[in-house]
Amino acid sequence: MKLVKTLANLGYGSRKQVANLFREGRITDAAGEVLYADDSVAHADVRVDGEPLDPPQPLTLLLHKPLGVTCSTRDPGRVVYDLLPPRFRLRAPLLSTVGRLDRDTSGLLLLTDDGALLHRIVSPKSKLAKTYEATLAQELRGDEAAVFASGTLLLESETTPLAPAKLEVVDARHARLVLTEGRYHQARRMFAAVGNHVEALHRSRVGGLTLGDLAPGQWRALDAHDLDTLFSQS
Known part of the structure; x- marks a missing residue:
């Protein structure tokens, strides 16, 4: 791929704007030598205003x-x-x-x-696990882990039960929830379904x-x- 297109795809400007960077001598190699639009140079060796290029695609x-x-x-x-x-x-x-x-x-x-x-x-199909740390408005009542793991919990306005999810109690008002699907506001709606409210939610892990x-x-x-x-x- 030509350097002009590479830099444009990386967001350094339109092709016209990137061409101007070359004309102004702002595109160099690692040693500071001015590059031209048709030069063939490794991504890691290109500099814009002395700075390395942003990471290549895919990113x-x-x-x-x-x-x-x-x-x-x-x-x-x-x-x-x-x-x-x-x-x-x-x-x-x-x-x-x-x-x-x-x-x-x-x-x-x-x-x-x-x-x-x-x-x-x-x-x-990936069933990639996502882990959330939840701070709750009320103390856990004790049966939430079994309800979430049952595979039968229905969220409001839905007709398909949730896949089994794992709940780990941290303390009375804090829990760690592991989900393998990603429905809209799922973690918050699950706790609402068992009569609780999430005050704070933090995703700590994906896979x-x-x-x-x-x-x-x-x-x-x-x-x-x-x-x-x-x-x-x-």
Whole structure:
């Protein structure tokens, strides 16, 4: 792929704008030598204004989503793309969130421009486990784990029972919930179905991936090992 198209797809501007970067001598190699649009150079050796290129495609990110941020490209408030380099909004193909966390839910969020990977993650056939830490308004009554594991729980306005889910009691008002499907606001609606209310919700794990030491608002690109870990379910 020509360098002009590569840089445009990475969000550095339209092809015309990227061509101007070349004319202005702002595209160089690692040694500082000016590059031209038809040069053939390894991605890792290209610099824009002295800085390495953004990660190539396909790109998958792990983001620690803070509270108050929306999984959307457009919203009156803050959106997850505000936490990323501005160019990431302009990448082609689009860097999309893998599922969503609502504004009032924090934690592990994946974004990718790899359509096949996105489909694999969200497909019901994958049964990829997602772990949530819930803080509840009322104390647990004691039978929630059995109800959630039964495979018979119906959410309001739905006709298909939920798949069995695992509940671990942390203390009287805190629980860890592991889901293998992703219905709308599922964790909150499950606790509502047993007469409780979720005051705070945090996703701590997807498959075998955790947030590690990422602080709220921080992100990192995933490599092949991370993707293997994602599907390890460990």
